[in-house]
Amino acid sequence: MTQTIGPGQSKAAIPVPEKVVVSLIVNGVARELQLAPWTTLLDALRDHLDLTGTKKGCDHGQCGACTVLVDGRRINSCLTLAIMKDGAKVTTIEGLATNGALHALQQAFMDHDAFQCGYCTPGQICSAAGLMAEGKAKTADEIRELMSGNICRCGAYPNIVAAIQQAMEQS
């Protein structure tokens, strides 16, 4: 059985962006969206759910600013089609704090001044949350290597590593 969703069959005609229903659980809240198939998860979050904490940097998977957690795993939301994640649980920077208390990583980034301009920070923190859940990084070298998908053009890396180490020690 095949489900076909999309614009009309004629390839000559300019396709009409026929929208489809995509269900996501975003930061614990069930959301139903009407999206064109080519809408990335990043654009769905920012433009359709007004969750603008997740940043669009390069939009090509090279900078990590768009990092979110999907079903607990960190991914680049700019290279993910929202329609392909129908039914998934998505956690963004807006969903990390619980009951008004900052996530340990958010507090640690402030404690260590782990940013300058702050544009990469939501992606850094979501990526670090994924890193902690994976449990593969123990040393500073391992943190650096497994955080290499998040670029900080201000060069706050030493403080980012220190912040992640603090959060790892607390958890």
Added chain:
Amino acid sequence: MIDFQYARANDVADAVRLIAADPGAKLIAGGTNLIDLMKEDVERPTRLIDITRLPLNSVEETADGGWRIGALVPNSDLAYHPLIAARYPMLASAILAGASAQLRNMASTGGNLLQRTRCYYFYDTATPCNKREPGSGCSAIAGLNRMHAILGTSEACIATHPSDMCVALAALDAKVHVTGPAEERAIAFSEFHRLPGDTPQRDTNLQPDEIVTAVELPARGFAENYTYLKIRDRLSYAFALISVAAALELEGDAIKEARLALGGVAHKPWRDPAAEAALRGQSANQSTFARAADLLLRDAKGFEHNAFKVDLAHRAIVRALTQAAAGTPQSQSDKKIR
């Protein structure tokens, strides 16, 4: 991004039927390369067939003691799979040398094989490129070719295959299982990717109506004496200038079996039976390793900006074989090359 239709395949037969019915369609799994190329207007599929819900997500032992990896197993899950890490650590190391943690969480086993070159001109639709637009010419041969091939090039294309994982799979003599409308077949890894010749638009010998279902590893995993050494312009999250997958089976000081594959140097992972034959039966020392490197690179030819890769490859091969023989594989987090 371009407009396209979207279909979700429910089983392998469904995916094959959908891909066979529409020459403009593309399969999508992790999407890390395809969506990027669609944003760049390099790939223009009229329909995407989402295969992420197919049951191809397991790692299972085969009857002869090897392992069969489902095409949808994410790169990170494969690298961290306890049995793969224990039995095939060279494969795990190669996977962890590539991309970023986020991309490895997304990228599939099958998709890693099918990713396309990162040649700048392939990506730049304002320039000629025989791979993107057959017959238009190659901009890299007389252009910026620092990251390009030094082996197996043609007058039509000097692009490299970008994968790290595939270099280890080539060295391990993996097989690629594919399913088409008429049959299932297994393709030897060395026969899966192609040299550019005069058809650089074809990266692999996969037919347009076939789907990769699994990668099979033979029982021999070289878990004692191996390395994956990757040389690149920054320490992490960059494509290889040169990478070496080296695996040995030793009896005392004597090399019983050897595997040697290079990445970043050709349109496919580069192996040469003569180089491996030159290692077998010899004692594991620097002159043996240098002879193997000479043989593996005997036809190497650099271009204006990448001629340095020939020497770099030679030294990387000798170093990798030294690491493998010593049982001290390259760490993918401590970047010091010892």
